[in-house]
Amino acid sequence: MSAVAAILHTDGEPAAASAISAMTAAMHYRGQDGVHHQVLGPCAIGHCALHVSAEDRDSVQPLSENEASYTISLDGYVANYEELRRDLTQRGVTLRNRSDAELVLQAHILWGRECLEHINGEFAFGIYDHANETLFCACDHTGLRQLHYHWDGRTFVAATDIAGVLAALDERPAPNYGYLAEHIANGWFTYDETPWQGVMRLPRGHCLTFENGKLQRREYWELPLEITTRYRSDGEYIEHYRSLLTECVAEAGRSDRPVACEVSGGLDSSAIFALANQMDRASNWPSPGLAGFTLSAPRGTPADEARYIEALASAIGREIEAVPLFCPDLDWFEAQAQIDQRLPFLPNTVMLRGLAKAASDNGCRISLTGQGGDQWLDGLPHYYRQSLRGGDLSAFGRSFRADRRARGLAWSAAQAVRQSVVAGLPDGVTDGLRALRDGEPEIATGTHWLSGEMQRELRRRSNAFRAQMAALPTDDRPKRGKLVAPFALLVFDMLNVQAARLGVENRHPMLSRKFIEFSARTPEHIRLRGGTTKHIHREAMKGILPDKIIDRESKAHFSQTFLPYLPEMQALVAEQIHENAEFRQLVESDTVCAAFDGAKGAPIDQIPIWSLWGTYASALFLEQARVDY
Template structure:
C-alpha cells in the first residue's frame, strides 16, 4: 500500500509535510518524495505493486507543474479509461494508473472519480483552482482521513499521519467511542479524535481556502432485475463476471498471493485464477491459508487442502497469530487509533509468508458474504413485479424446505404488506420495538446520554435508507458502515508488511451484476449463495461447494485479562462513557456466562476503547 498525505495551509507547510512523511515511511516502500506549490503540499511513500506504477514518480505532476497527484491503489478499468482518454485527444505519457487519474481530472474535473473504477484513495492539488480534490473508491477499500484545522486541511492514508500534521492533539470524540464500544459504528465518517474524519466510501472532498465540500459521487445504478431464460444462463453469466473481476484485480509484476480459507469465496477466487493461468496479468499465483486448532471452530484446513489437491497445486499453511493484549496495546499506540480486532490479526503470519515469498498483491474473498448470500426478498421482488408464476414457484420450494404452515404464513404476510400504502408500511416498520435498538440493549452499560446518542445515530441512518426492501439491503451493503473500520484495519495491517489486498468480489462491475440478480437465484431451498455454488461446481471440490457453514474464530484467550481490567482500571478509564452500576452488572453477567457468547464483541469493544484512552493520555 502506498502511503499518501496532503496539506493545504498558510504556515509550516514543510514542517507538517515532513512530519507526516516520516509517519508514512515507517511502512515498506520503494520511493519517497514530496511536492509543494504555494499553500499546497503532497507526499507519497510509494510501494510498486504493478510494473506500470514504476513509470510514475509520486507525487505525479502535470507537465506545467500546476497539478499534482498522490494515489494509493489500482484501477480495474485502466484499459477502457485509456481508450476513452485517447479518443478524446489526451496525451498519455506512460501506462500508469496515476497518469490515467491525473488526465481524467484534467478531462472531467471533479467528475473524474466516477470515471475511475478500482480500489483507491487519491488527492489532486490544483494550483489553478487553488483546490485539493480527494476521492475514495466505491466500497471504501483504501483508507483516507482528513481534518480541517481552521483554514488548513490535512489529509492522509492513516490517522497517525493526519495527527502528525496538526498543531496539537485533538480532543477525544466520545460519541464515536461510545459507538465503537457497542459495535454500532454508524457515524462512519468519525474517528476516535474529534475533528479527524474518515472520507466515506463513494465520496469525494473538494477544499479551497476556508471552504470544504464533501459529496457522494457513486450509488448503485437503478437497473432492472436481470431475467435470463434459465438457471444455466445465470450460471454462465455469473461465471464470466467473476472471471473478469479476477482478471481485473490480478495485475502485478510479482507473484500473486491468493488466500484460500477453504470457504466458498476465497476458494472460488483461487480455483478460477488457477484455471485462468496463462491469461492473467500476473507471472504466477500461489495459495496461502491459515491452520486453526485441530477440531476447533477455526479448523477448516481440510477444506483448503482439498482445493489445492483438486487443482494439483501447492499450499502454504500458517498458524493463527494469537498475541497477548500487550501486542494490541502497542499496535493501537503506534497507529494513534483503536487497536485492531483479534480476528483481523489472525492472518499476520500468513501475510508475512506472502511478503517473504516476494508477493505484494494478495486476492481475497471479501464481498462474497455481502453480495451473494441472497435473502427471502424474492417474495418482495415477485410481488412488486407481479410475477405470479415465479411467486408460486418460490412458495412451492419453501414449502418443500420449511413446511406448509410457516411458508404460506410468511408469503401471505409479504402479500398483505405489499398491498398497504407506503406510509402505513413505513409507520409499521418504525413502530417495532426493536427498530433502532442496539445489540447490547438487554444489558445496556453506556451512560444514558451516550446510549441515546448511539440509538439516534443508528435510527437516523436507517430512516434515510431506501424503503424498497432490496434497494435498502443493497444500499446498506454498498455503504458497509459496520465494515468500514474493518477495511481500514486490514489495509493498515497489510501496509506494515508491504502488501496490497484486493477484492475481486468488491469490484464495481461485480457488485452491479450481483445486485441485479434476482434474490431467488442467490438464495434457494434454504441455501445461501446458490448461484455462486452452482457456478463453481466442477471447478473446486463438491465438499467445498456444498459447505453449509464456515469457520468461526472465537477468541477466549484474552477474556480473563480483560475481566481483570474491567474489575480494576477499566471502569475508571471509561468513566465518561459508562454508567458504573450497569457496567458492574455487565461484568457480573460476563462472569456468570461462557465467554464465547453473544457479548464477545461489545466486551472486546470495552477493551479497545480503554486501551486507546490509556495510550493517548500517556502522550
C-alpha cells in the same frame, strides 16, 4: 498499499516541508519503494510508494502534469485499466507512462470532477490544481482505500492513516466519545468518524473539494437500487455471473510479482483461488505466478477448515500453504494501537496477519481476499414480494418450488401468501405495521453498559442512521445497509492496514464496483433459494470447486481467539475505572465489571465478546490519549 498526504493553507501561507515530511514519516511503513514530497506554495503533497506492478514503477509520485498545472498523489489501482487507457487515447490524450496515477491524473484533466464516473478500482487520491490553489480528493465506491482529513478553518490536512493526519496538527484533538460508545455498545451507525474529534474519514463513494476557503463533500456514486438485469433462465444468470467474477479476479490480479490468495475453504475465497488457478494454467493470468495460503487451526476446533482446504487443493492440483494463527500477547495490541493512534484491532482480524507475512515472504505484494461475498451473495428474504412487484411470475414459481422441496408446503405457502399481500401495500403502511409488531427497536446489545449521557448520544446516532434508511423504499433498505455497514468497513480497514505493514496490498474482487452493481441490479431469488444462500455462486462454481465446498453451509468460528485475553482486559478496564475520570463518564462501572465477571467460564456463544473488546479498546485508547496529552 501506498499512502497519500496533503496539506493546504487557505490563507496563502506557504506549506512547510517539515509538516509534510512528518506526515509521511508517520506512514513510513507504506513507503518501501520510496517517499517523496512536493511543496507547491500553500500546498504540500506527499506519497509513500509500494509498487505492486510494472506500471507502478513507470512513475514517481507525487506526479505532475507536463505544464505543472496539476499534481496527484494516489494510493490504489484502476480496475478498468485497459478500458480507461483506450478511452483516453481515443480522445486524443497523450499518456506519458503506464502508471495508474497517470491515468487518474489525465482523466481528471480531461473530465474534471466527473472523472470519477470513468474510474473503477480501489483508490484514494488527492489532486492539487496549481493555478486555482484548490485540492480535489476522492476515494473508491466502497472506501476500501481510506482517506482521513482535518479542517480547522485555516488549514486542511489529509492522509491515508489517522497517524498521518495527527502528525501535521499543532495540538492533539480531544477523544470522540460518541465513536467510542459505538464500540462499547456494539452498535454501528457512523462511517465518517474516528476516535479523534475533528479527524474525519472520507466516506465511501465520496469526493471532497476544497476551494475558496470552503470544504464541500458530495457522493459521486450511489448504489443502483432498481432491478434492471433480468433473464428468462437461471442458466443465463449463471453464465453472466461466472464471466463477471472471472473478470473481477483478473482485474485484481494485475502485478509483476506472484499474487497471493487468502483461502479459507469457504465458498468465496475458494472460488477466487480456483478461478485464478484456471487462468494461470491457461497462461492468461496477469501476473507471473499464484500462491495460496490458509490458516492452520487446531484439528477439531470450530476454526478447523483443513478438510475443505485439502479437498480444494486436490481438486485444482495446487498446493495451499498452511499458516498458523497469529495470537500475540495483549502487549502487542497495545503497541499497535499506540503506533496507529486508533483503537486496537480485533483479535480475529489480527489472527490473519500470518497470511500477509507468508505472502510477503514468498515475494507477493498483492493478496486477493474473499471479503464481500457474505454481503453481496447471501440474498435477502423478500424474493416473493420482489418477484411480484417486478411482474416476474416465473421467478416466483422457481422460488416456491425450491422452498417447497426444502421446507415443505406449509411454510412455503405461508411465506408466499404473506409476501404477496405485502407486495400490494404502500411502503408507509408496511412500515407502520412493522412498527406495531416489533415495537421500539433495540439500539445495540451493549447499550446498557454506557452512562446515561452516552446512551442518549447513541440514541441520537441511531435515529440519524435510521432516518437515512427510512427515506428509501422498504425493499431497498437492506441493500443500502450492506453498502454503508460501518462495522464491515472497520474490519476491512483492520485487515488492510496490518497487511500493508507487511508490504502487502489486499484486493477484493467481490467488493469491486461491477460485482456490487451486479448484485444490486439482479433479483434476490438468484441468491437465496430453498433456504440456501449464494445459490447463483454455488451453481456457477459447479465443476470448478469440489462438491464438499459447493454444498457447504457452515462457517468457521474464531471467536475463541478472544478468550485468552479476558483476564488482562478486565484488569486494564478495572484500572481505568479507578483512575480515569473520562472513562468513568463513558460507562456504567458496575455493569461493565459485572459483564467481565459473568464472562468467566461461560460458553463462548454466551459471552458478549464484541462489547467486552470494545470496552477494553476504549479504555486503552483513553489511557494512551491521556498520556499523549
